[in-house]
Every structure is written in C-alpha cells, then in structure tokens.
Amino acid sequence: VAPAPVGPALSLPDKPSIAVLPFTNMSGDPEQQYFSDGITEDIITELSRSRALFVIARNSSFQYRDKAVDVRRVARDLGVRYVIEGSVRKMGGRIRITAQLIDAVPGNHLWSERFDRRIEDLFDVQDELTHTVVATVVGRLEDAEIRMASNRRTDSLPAYDCLLRGIQQLRGFGMENNRRARELFEQAVSLDPQYAMAHAYLALSLLVENNYGAASDAIKQRALEVAMTAVR
Structure with a gap:
C-alpha cells in the first residue's frame, strides 16, 4: 500500500515557535493521567505568557498523546522549530519530572533536565522549567517577560490538584462527570478563594451541569457572579 501523501510543511512564524507534547504518565497508574496532562497544560x-514566543495550542499538541512520534515530523506538521517532551512520575510525596527541549530542524537536543522534588515543590519546578526553556529559546529576555512566564495562579497544591481532577471530569461529558467536576471546582475555590482559574471553571461547570441555555435564571446568575470573580 502506498504511503499517504504528505502535505507541505507549514512555514515557521517570525517568532521562535514551540510545541509542548503531552508529558508521559510514568506513574504506572492510569488514574494519574490527569496529573501529567495538567502539568503539560500549565507549561503551555x-x-x-511570553510575547517573545509562538506557542502551539493545547488541542494541537494533545493529538499526539499516547503515540510514538517523530519529533521532526511533529514540528513539520505543526509549523514549529522547537519541541518539548517529557514525563511525569508521581510517587507518594515526591514527583519526578523529566523534560527535554529539541531543535527539530537539525534534530539537536538543546537542553534536558530531571527534577526530583517533593510534591510541595511542584510549582517551583514548573517555574524553573518554564524559565529555562524561555531563556534557552529566546536568549536574553527583559525582566518583565521572565516574571510573566513564572507567574503562578495559586500557591495551594491541594487547590491545584482539585482543579486538574475537575478538568478531567468535565471532559467525561456525562451527568455524573459534570456533577463531580463542579464539586471539585467548588473545593478548589474553598481552598484558595483567590484562584481565578478555579472560579472560571466553576462558572463553566455550573452551565454544563445544567445544560447551558436550559439552566434556570438562578444558576445563570450564580455562574455570572462566579465568572466575574475570576476576572477581578
């Protein structure tokens, strides 16, 4: 059988372009997939946040999840020069994250690192990884750009975990999934009342659980109030 025809490669953007492939869940527990997916999404x-980078959106990157990929082919298909891939292993109170940055045009590894930390240090690992990638790809950046890239949305790991679990449930699309998602987002908000992302997802889940336009006026009003909290 003749191979499928290959379309023309997308041209590279003017800015340094990068795709973050879904980090592999190495925990040996499929239930932990939400965690590695969440870390990947946060890195994206x-x-x-850096205006110096062109970053491929989650939906495009996640089409390669659980697939053996040729990094050069991925870069060609997505129209990027750089690719990040890695893995996550969560073991009790510790976490191991490996990551590597690849210049897909020549196929060179520019940077790789393994982070073995306490689970409480997860946000610091994300900051360090993001900062290093930005600095490596772009070179010297203004301090404001670096601060923007390392800006965190919560300091509460339990709230962050609830958010990731809620997102996983929301993508299940069933009635029970929707109810559970709302409860997890409510829990995230109670753990960190300033967590804007949790408020935003809670507002969405209220509408999803109540069939969007068919929701009662009271539900719509609550969703609006929660959404307004997210953008204050």
Whole structure:
C-alpha cells in the first residue's frame, strides 16, 4: 500500500515557535493521567505568557498523546522549530519530572533536565522549567517577560490538584462527570478563594451541569457572579 501523501510543511512564524507534547504518565497508574496532562497544560500556558514566543495550542499538541512520534515530523506538521517532551512520575510525596527541549530542524537536543522534588515543590519546578526553556529559546529576555512566564495562579497544591481532577471530569461529558467536576471546582475555590482559574471553571461547570441555555435564571446568575470573580 502506498504511503499517504504528505502535505507541505507549514512555514515557521517570525517568532521562535514551540510545541509542548503531552508529558508521559510514568506513574504506572492510569488514574494519574490527569496529573501529567495538567502539568503539560500549565507549561503551555506559562510559555504562552511570553510575547517573545509562538506557542502551539493545547488541542494541537494533545493529538499526539499516547503515540510514538517523530519529533521532526511533529514540528513539520505543526509549523514549529522547537519541541518539548517529557514525563511525569508521581510517587507518594515526591514527583519526578523529566523534560527535554529539541531543535527539530537539525534534530539537536538543546537542553534536558530531571527534577526530583517533593510534591510541595511542584510549582517551583514548573517555574524553573518554564524559565529555562524561555531563556534557552529566546536568549536574553527583559525582566518583565521572565516574571510573566513564572507567574503562578495559586500557591495551594491541594487547590491545584482539585482543579486538574475537575478538568478531567468535565471532559467525561456525562451527568455524573459534570456533577463531580463542579464539586471539585467548588473545593478548589474553598481552598484558595483567590484562584481565578478555579472560579472560571466553576462558572463553566455550573452551565454544563445544567445544560447551558436550559439552566434556570438562578444558576445563570450564580455562574455570572462566579465568572466575574475570576476576572477581578
């Protein structure tokens, strides 16, 4: 059978372009997939804060989850020069994150690192990883750009964990999934009342659970109030 025709490669953007592939869950427990997915999404979000980078959106990157990939082919298909891939292993109170940054044009590894830390240090690991990638790809950046890339949304690991679990449930699309997602987002908000992302997802889950436009006026009003809290 002849191979499928390959489309033309996308041209590279003017800015340094990067795709973060879904980090592999190495915990040996499929239930921990939400955790590695969440870390990947957070790295994408934090890198996107830098105006010096062109970062591929989550939906495009996550099409490669659980697949053996050729980094050069991925870069060609997505129109990027740099690719980040890695893995996450959560073991009791500790976490191991490995990551590598690849220049996909020549296929060179620019940087790789393994972080063995306490689970409480997760946010510091994310900051360090993001900062290093930005500095490596872009070179010298203004201090404001670096601060933007390392800006965290919560200091509460339990709230962060609830958010990730809630997002996982929300993508299940069932009635029970929707109810459980709302409860987890409510728990995240109670753990950190200033957690804007948790408020935003709580507002969304209220509408999803109540069938969007079919929701009662009271539910719509509550969702609006929660959403307003997220943007204050």
